[in-house]
Amino acid sequence: MSGNRIADEADISRAVSSCGHADGLPYVHKVGVPPKQNLLNEFKFTFKETFFHDDPLRAFKDQARARKLLLGIRAIFPILDWGRRYDLSMFRADLIAGITTASLCIPQDIAYAKLANLDPQYGLYSSFVPPLIYAFMGSLRYIAIGPVAVVSLLLGTMLQKEFDPEVQKVEYQRLAFTATFFAGTTQFALGCFRFGFLIDLLSHAGVVGFKAGAAITITLQQLEGLLGMQTFTKKSGVIPVMKFVWTNVHHGWNWETIIIGVTFLVFLLLAKYLGKKNKKLFMIAAISPLISVVVSTFFVYITRAEKKGVQIVNHITKGINPSSVHQIYFTGSHVFTGFRIGAVAGMVALAEAVAIGRSFGAKKDHHIDGNREMVALGCTNIIGSMTSSFITTGSFSRSAINYMTGCKTAMSNIIIACVMCLTLLVLTPLFKYTPNAILASITISAVLGLVDYDAMILIWKTDKFDFIACTGAFLGVIFYSVEIGLLVAVCISFVKIFLHVTRPRIAVLGKIPRTTVYSNIQQYPEATKVPGVLIVRVDSAIYFSNSNYIKERILRLLADEGEPVQEKYQQRIQYLIMEMSPVVDIDTSGIHSMEDLFNSLQQSGIHLVLANPGQSVLAKLHASGLAKTVGDENVFLTVEDAVMTLAPKMEPNIHK
Numbered sequence: 230m231s232g233n234r235i236a237d238e239a240d241i242s243r244a245v246s247s248c249g250h251a252d253g254l255p256y257v258h259k260v261g262v263p264p265k266q267n268l269l270n271e272f273k274f275t276f277k278e279t280f281f282h283d284d285p286l287r288a289f290k291d292q293a294r295a296r297k298l299l300l301g302i303r304a305i306f307p308i309l310d311w312g313r314r315y316d317l318s319m320f321r322a323d324l325i326a327g328i329t330t331a332s333l334c335i336p337q338d339i340a341y342a343k344l345a346n347l348d349p350q351y352g353l354y355s356s357f358v359p360p361l362i363y364a365f366m367g368s369l370r371y372i373a374i375g376p377v378a379v380v381s382l383l384l385g386t387m388l389q390k391e392f393d394p395e396v397q398k399v400e401y402q403r404l405a406f407t408a409t410f411f412a413g414t415t416q417f418a419l420g421c422f423r424f425g426f427l428i429d430l431l432s433h434a435g436v437v438g439f440k441a442g443a444a445i446t447i448t449l450q451q452l453e454g455l456l457g458m459q460t461f462t463k464k465s466g467v468i469p470v471m472k473f474v475w476t477n478v479h480h481g482w483n484w485e486t487i488i489i490g491v492t493f494l495v496f497l498l499l500a501k502y503l504g505k506k507n508k509k510l511f512m513i514a515a516i517s518p519l520i521s522v523v524v525s526t527f528f529v530y531i532t533r534a535e536k537k538g539v540q541i542v543n544h545i546t547k548g549i550n551p552s553s554v555h556q557i558y559f560t561g562s563h564v565f566t567g568f569r570i571g572a573v574a575g576m577v578a579l580a581e582a583v584a585i586g587r588s589f590g591a592k593k594d595h596h597i598d599g600n601r602e603m604v605a606l607g608c609t610n611i612i613g614s615m616t617s618s619f620i621t622t623g624s625f626s627r628s629a630i631n632y633m634t635g636c637k638t639a640m641s642n643i644i645i646a647c648v649m650c651l652t653l654l655v656l657t658p659l660f661k662y663t664p665n666a667i668l669a670s671i672t673i674s675a676v677l678g679l680v681d682y683d684a685m686i687l688i689w690k691t692d693k694f695d696f697i698a699c700t701g702a703f704l705g706v707i708f709y710s711v712e713i714g715l716l717v718a719v720c721i722s723f724v725k726i727f728l729h730v731t732r733p734r735i736a737v738l739g740k741i742p743r744t745t746v747y748s749n750i751q752q753y754p755e756a757t758k759v760p761g762v763l764i765v766r767v768d769s770a771i772y773f774s775n776s777n778y779i780k781e782r783i784l785r786l787l788a789d790e791g792e793p794v795q796e797k798y799q800q801r802i803q804y805l806i807m808e809m810s811p812v813v814d815i816d817t818s819g820i821h822s823m824e825d826l827f828n829s830l831q832q833s834g835i836h837l838v839l840a841n842p843g844q845s846v847l848a849k850l851h852a853s854g855l856a857k858t859v860g861d862e863n864v865f866l867t868v869e870d871a872v873m874t875l876a877p878k879m880e881p882n883i884h885k
Contacts (some may be wrong), residue, residue, distance in 0.1 A: 231692070232630065236443055240432070242626065246810060252299070253356045254303075254480060254544050255520055262849060272504060274313045283369055283507035284427045285857060291350070291616060298671050300583055300749035302338060303692075304601070305366065305367070305604075306365050306366060306367045306604075307367070307368045307590065307639075308364060308366075308639065311370075311638050311639075312556035313749065315638065315640070316873075319637040319638060319640070320606070320640065322634075322635045322637045323636055323637055323640040323641045323644055324634065325634055325635065326630075326631050326634040326635055326636035326637075326641045326644070327588065327631075327636075327640070327641040327642070327643070327644020327645050327647075327648065328644060328648060329512070329515050329516065329630055330373050330515075330630045330631045330634070330641065330645055331356075331518050331645045331648035331652075332515065332518070332519040332536070332585040332631055333516075333518055333519070333626065333627055334356045334373075334375055334627060334645060334648075334649065335353070335519060335522070335649075335652055336522045336667070336668065336671045337352075337375070337376070337518065337624075337626075337627075337672075337675060338352030338353050338355060338376055338517060338519070338649075338670040339352050339353065339542065339545075339660065339663070340352070340668040340669070341376040341377070341378060341670050342355075342381075342619075342674075343454075343665075343668060343674070343805025344378060344381040344382050344447065344450070344672065345350045345376070345381040345382075345384050345385040345388075345405065345619055346385045346388065346389055346394035346401065347365055347385075347402065347619060347741040348403060348546070348564060349542055349545050349660070350545050350546040350620060350653070350657070351402075351405075351617060351618070352376055352658070353545070353649055353652060354549075354550045354616065354617045354618050354644060354653070355375060355376045355613065355618040355621050355652055356374075356375040356376070356616075356618055356621075356646070356649045357549065357550055357616075357646050357649040357650055358612060358616040358618055358646070358870040359374050359375065359609045359610070359612075359613045359618055359621040360373070360374045360642035360643070360645050360646045360649075361642070361643060361646045362605075362612050362613070363605055363606070363639065363642055364607055364639040364640065364642040364643045364646070365426070366604070366605035366608055367602065367606075367639055367642075368598060368601055368602065368605070368608070369586045369602065369613075369623075369639070370625040370636060370637065370638050370639055370641075371628055371632045371636055372585055372631070373583065373623065373627035373628045373630070373631045373641070373642065373645065374609060374621050374622070374623060374624070374630050374642055374645075374875050375621055375622075375624050375627060376620070376621055376624075377578070377579065377581060377622055377623075377624045377625075377644075377688055378438060378443070378444075378447055378618065378672060378675060378676045378679070379411060379439075379577065379676075379679070379711075380444055380577055380578045380581070380620050380622060380671050381444045381485045381619070381620075381713075382446065382447050382450070383443075383573070383577060383711045383712070384405065384408060384570070384574050384619060384709055385798065386465060386575070386618055386710060386711050386712065387408075387570045387573070387712060388401060388404055388405055388408065389401070389463065389531035389551035391402060391404055391563075391566055393569075395808075396515060399481050400630065400852075402556065403556045403557070403558060403563075404558065404566065404567055404570070405619050406553045406556050406557050406614045406615075406617070406619070407557050407558040407564070407566075407571070407573065408567045408570040408619075408620070409568030409572075409610050409613060409614035409618065409619050409620045410557050410567070410571065410610070410611060411567050411568040411571030411572060411575070412571035412572065412574050412578065412606045412610050412614075412620050413571075413575070413577040413606075413608065413609065413610030413611035413612075413613070414571075414607065414611060415571060415572045415607070415612060416575050416578070416603050416604075416606045416607035416610060417603070417604055417607025417611065418464050418605060418607070418610060419579070419601030419607075420568070420599075420600045420601065420602070420604035420605075420606075420715055421604060421708065423600050424885075431576070431577075431580045431719065431722070432695065432698055432718070432725070433688075433695075434688050434692070434695035434696065434698045434699040435698045435699065435701075435717075435718030435719065435721065435722050436580060436702075436718070437659060437681055437684045437685060437688065437699050437701030437702075438685075438698065438699035438701065438706075439697075439703070439706060439714050439715055439718050440679040440680075440681070440704040441679060441680045441681065441685070441703050442702060442703040442704070442705065442706025442711075442714050443676070443679060443706055443711060443714070444676040444677060444678075444679035444680050444698055445467065445680075445706070446465050446467075446706055446707060446709045447672060447673075447676045448673050448676060448677070449465070449467060449470045449471070450465065450470070450589045451669035451672050452470070452474055452487075453665075453669070454490070454535050454540070454666050454668060454669030455486070455487065455491070455494070455669040455670065455673070456474070456481070456482045456483065456486065456490075456541065456665065457482060457483025457485070457490075457538060457540060457665075458474075458477060458481045458482065458483075459481065459540075460481070463829030464708070465547075465710055465711065466707065466708050466709055467707045467708060468708065475881050480877070481727055483537075483538040483539065483540075483807065485522075485534055485537050485538065485539050486538065486539050486540065486664065486666045486782055487663055487666075488668070489525060489528075489529075489539065489666045490664075490666030490667070490670050491670075492835040493521045493524075493525060493666075493667055493670045493725055494670040494674060496517065496521060497517050497518065497670055497671065497674035498523060498674055498677075499673060500513045500701075501514045501517070501678075501740040502515045502516035504627075508633070511630075511633050515630045515633070515634070518671045518674075521667050521670065521671065522663055522667055522671075524645075524658070525663065525664050525666075525667045526659070526660065526662050526663045526664070526667075529541060529662045529663075529664050530662040537665050538665075538667045540664065541661065541663060541665065542661060542662075542663045542668070543661060543663075544661065545657040545658075545660050545661070546654060546657070547653065547657045547658065548617065548654065548655070548855070549650055549652075549653050549654065550616040550617045551616075551617055552616065552617070553614065553615055553616065553617040554615045555618060557614060557615070567597070571620075572711070572819075573715070574620050575610070575620065575772075575847035576809060577656075577715065577860075578610075578620055578621075578622035579603060579605070580707055581622050581623060581625070582602065582606055582622045582623035583599055583602065584625075585623040585624075585625050585628050586599075586602060587611060601832070606622060609621060621809055626675055626678065628689055629782065632773070639802055640880070651721075656847070660773040685699060694725055694728075695725075697721060698718060698721035698722055698725065701717045701718065701721050702717050702718035702721070705718070705719075707806050716791070729769075730769070730772070730774050730775060730779065731774045731775050732778060733768055733769030733775055733776065733778075733779065734766060734768040734769070735765055735766070735767055735768070735779065735782050735786070736749040736750075736751070736752075736766045736768065736781065736806060737749070737750050737751075737758075737763070737764065737765055737786060738750065738763065738764040738765065738766055738868065739753070739756030739757050739758045739759075739764070740756060740757050740758075740759065740872075741753060741755070741756050742755060742756075742757065745867075745869040747764055747808065747868040747869070749766070759799065759823075759872055760879075761802060761803045761804065761879050762802070762803070762804045762805075762806060762872065762875065763787060763790050763802050763804070763806070763870075764806040764807065764808060764868055765783055765786060765806070765807055766804070766807075766809075766811060767807065767808075767809065767811060767812055768811045769811065769812070770812060770813050770815065770819075771812055771813040771814075771816070771819030771823070772814070772815075772816050772817040772818065773816055773817075773819070774780055774819035775825075776816075776818045776819040776821070777818075777822055779819075779822065780822045780823075780825055780826045781830075783805070783826060784826070787802060787805065787830075787833075789834070790802055792878065793807065802835055803835060803836065803879060804835065804836050804838055804875050804879075805830060805832070805835055805836070805837055805838065806838045806839075806840055806868060806871050806872070806875075807837070807838070807839050807840065808840045808845060808868050809839055809841055809842040810840075810841040810842075810845070811843065812843065812846055813846070814843070814846065815844060815845075815846050815849055815850075817853075819821060820849065820853045820855055823855055824855060824858065827855075827858060827859060836863065837863065838863045838864075838865065838875065839859060839860075839863065839865070839866070839870050840865045840866070840867060840868045840870070841862045841863065841866060841867055841868070842866075847864075852862075859883050
């Protein structure tokens with residue numbers, strides 16, 4: 230601050246004369262008293278802006294009752310809306326997209342079921358009924374529904390802490406369906422009650438770190454299949470996993486399996502690289518997992534490699550989804566456990582679906598109704614839990630293939646479901662000799678894309694605190710567990726919110742030369758401070774959580790300004806102007822702190838002046854009587870009005 234040039238009284242006089250009346254007197258806009266608001270109307274407005282800011286009922290205004298009913302049904306089932314305009318050209322595009330995406334689903338579903346510690350058919354089940362439900366209720370045309378790696382890992386990690394997936398297989402499966410049911414009910418409730426904003430508590434930085442950590446953890450878990458190990462550690466941290474792998478290198482690894490796994494992993498990564506480099510070759514990347522499964526299965530079958538220790542899928546139950554309603558825990562001690570696991574996994578699944586929807590929606594400028602999507606995904610998982618499916622959501626890799634192959638509507642999800650139905654009815658015996666190493670390779674190649682280096686670099690450049698959240702989530706996942714990493718991401722995000730709320734920025738303002746604009750002197754070093762006046766701007770609402778800090782911070786700024794004044798021949802501070810345009814609200818604690826600040830200033834012979842308070846803040850200042858205490862003549866529309874009015878009143882007292 231001391232490096233800023235101090236404007237002299239001539240500067241103030243010139244500013245006043247250039248912005249005043251013809252007679253030289255300043256022209257000041259009067260700040261009016263806001264009209265009293267009806268309490269009920271104020272509550273309705275606040276409630277609407279919080280939960281219904283997008284005005285979802287605007288389409289129903291001035292409509293006949295029958296029309297409203299029809300619009301309501303279409304809102305619940307968007308397929309009735311776009312289905313009226315559906316034609317053969319759209320079907321051809323959706324058919325190609327659906328078949329291509331399904332070719333990726335089949336090997337991924339088997340791999341992700343293994344990741345969730347479930348039998349392979351449950352992965353296939355999860356890509357049959359859930360996509361059908363979403364096709365009728367979802368509004369995003371590009372999103373492809375099915376199991377995803379991160380949620381499958383999270384579900385499997387949390388479930389195995391309650392039941393052993395091998396020894397207590399039935400109880401484990403029942404808890405998986407219970408968690409899926411409660412994941413759906415959580416998503417449905419959030420959408421119905423319009424609490425979708427809770428997803429935003431998972432910051433972008435935290436999600437980036439969490440996904441990167443999950444990718445490393447998933448890759449480590451796939452070493453069991455990639456190396457052909459018969460047994461594997463139940464721990465997920467990088468240190469215990471690597472320690473277990475290296476201690477079993479001589480008697481746990483199967484070299485035939487390693488050759489198969491590594492060969493096809495290189496093929497998959499190369500295909501993905503070519504697909505990114507040349508969009509014309511993206512089909513190679515899309516069908517490379519299915520090619521790997523077909524070729525490796527044929528190779529194992531003709532060589533009988535399973536007799537040499539190469540582990541294979543073996544049996545996949547044939548037939549479409551059986552009912553699992555009777556397996557869900559609706560009563561008993563496991564209900565709360567299922568709810569806890571389902572709520573956490575459901576929130577993560579929602580975050581991934583919303584991120585995918587925003588990503589692909591932005592490319593085509595499509596509006597995304599987050600609450601409607603939550604209801605659709607909730608119904609998808611509720612019905613899925615009753616049809617032997619585990620938690621599903623939007624898959625980024627499948628949605629990318631769906632988008633790239635020219636998907637036009639959600640009909641592509643119906644095509645995917647039909648292909649999966651055919652697979653379950655006819656093709657499952659063909660996967661008997663599929664080596665586990667291929668499933669591990671497919672999973673590794675899929676999850677490596679979750680490590681977003683560009684996003685991490687951007688986070689580092691943009692916000693160091695966000696980078697701490699990203700790093701904390703990443704380290705929490707790889708060194709402890711997926712749940713710990715997620716908890717770290719949420720906690721650091723809350724700490725950031727807490728710091729911003731309790732320690733808001735308070736800027737000292739100066740006048741930009743040859744303008745009437747007052748800005749932060751740290752941002753604009755050429756800005757000049759007005760002699761005898763300290764102008765501050767509080768960049769936050771004033772609440773109980775920060776009101777005392779704001780008062781103390783302003784008093785410290787006044788004390789800092791007073792030190793150089795006493796050492797030089799300068800005018801002492803006589804007015805404190807608070808620029809209040811960023812102060813969107815103030816509570817009773819804030820009012821009391823403002824009163825304390827006013828009293829402290831009075832004892833020092835300094836006048837408190839307010840500039841540009843908002844309607845809500847001004848109404849509370851008048852209701853509390855603080856506006857009268859400060860004085861209506863000390864409340865101005867702009868800082869410039871305040872300076873022009875106060876300049877002639879300035880006492881010419883100089884500190885020596």
